[in-house]
Amino acid sequence: MRADWRGHLRALHLLRAGDWLVLLVAIVATLAAARSLWRSDVPEHALVRLRGEVVARLSLDKPAEFRVRGPLGETLIEVQPGRARVAIDPGPRQYCVKQGWLTRAGAVAICAPNEISLQLDARRSLYDSLVY
Amino acid sequence: MNTLEIRADASDYRVARYAAAAIMLSVAEAAIPSPLPGVKPGLANIVVLLVLLRHGWHEAAWVALLRVFAANLLLGQLFAPGFFLSLAGSLFSLATLALTVSLPRRWFGPVSLSLFAAFAHMLGQMLLARVWLVPHEGLWALWPVFSAAATVFGLVNGLIVARLIAEPSVPANPESVPSS
Known part of the structure; x- marks a missing residue:
């Protein structure tokens, strides 16, 4: 050998x-x-928007919580390494909460009644535009 | 009465013999399962490189293109999409070899030529696939796989060519002495 x-x-x-x-x-x-x-599928930040404007850019490196006040009340965003979710939202149908953890770049959870959205950023935008 | 007689000279016989070897390798290689269409060792390129280094680009081009047509004919792929991908790869590869064969031989041996040819082959196929078969940007996600395959097979094929060139008295090869 x-x-x-x-x-x-x-x-x-x-x-x-x-x-x-x-x-x-x-x-x-x-x-x-x-x-x-x-590498485009690995998100690095979670963007929190109120009325379409970015109010927070949360790093997905470490666990964190972020509260943002919309027209209906307070929405709680929870971040863990590599993922983020809307934990609590005052909206009537809870769609954005039921969506659960977002893990993929470009994924969005929209709490329309409270005018808040949570999006994981992608280096390249996966969508041309987002309207609600 | 006029008769047109076509005389085959030594180089014609040589091209035919080398092309036969290349076709055989292509057909044999088609039996090897591949995880992804297009990831192949490209063993026929060993023959093309040998001809290039021993007898020049002109004969190498003949061997390469005869190989593409005849091997695809034998495999029932003639004028199927795979044939055109193969043809595009070969044309890009031959064009690249025409440019790189005059690199200083002292520094750039068969392995360089093999790697250049493998990457050009891949580029030709990808470009044709992109404009014709899969008109979507998502195709480029396969690029790293093909690039890795081109690196590995380019290196291995190049080493085989270098070995064959370095040992001109391989008994199975009566053509080993350059004729010109």
């Missing part, structure tokens, strides 16, 4: 200086492509 391995390693002597360079560029380009093309 050892001799086998040495035989395989000897094949690397067939690489010339420029070959190593080209190989390195190919590996770096592959990693860079994976990094830039596959």
Whole structure:
């Protein structure tokens, strides 16, 4: 087995200086492509909007709570590492609360009666616009 | 009465022999299961690179294109989408090899050429797929997979070519002595 391995390693002597360079560029380009093309789904911040205006930009690194007052009363936003949700909302139908934890970039929970929305940011916007 | 006689010269026989080897490798390779269409070792490119280094770009282009047509004919894929992807990849690859074959041989050996060819092949296929088969930006999400495959197979194929070039007396290869 050892001799086998040495035989395989000897094949690397067939690489010339420029070959190593080209190989390195190919590996770096592959990693860079994976990094830039596959990372868009990991959200980094939760945006809280009141009447369409951003009132808080919460980092998804550590647990946090954020209270925001809308026309109907107070809405509680809860953040845990990598996810966020609307924990309490005074709206009558509770749609945004029932939506539960948001984990994907671009995901939105809208508490329309209280005019509050929670959105996980994406590096690239997944939606052109959002109207309610 | 005039008869038109087509005489095959040495280079014609050579191209035919190399193309036959490339076609055989393509057909054999089609039996290898692939996790994703398009991720293939591209063993026929070993033959194309060998011809390029031994006999020049012109003959390499003949071998590469004969391979695309004949292998797809044998596999029942001629003029199917896969054939056009293969053709686009080959044309991009040959164009890239035409540009890179004159790089200083002292620094850039068969592995560089193989990597360039593999990436050009991938780029040609992706561009055609993007404009024709899958007109959606989501296609680019596959890029890293193809890029990784091109890196690995480009390296391996290049090493095989380098080995074959370095040992000109491989008995299975009567064509090993450059004729020109």
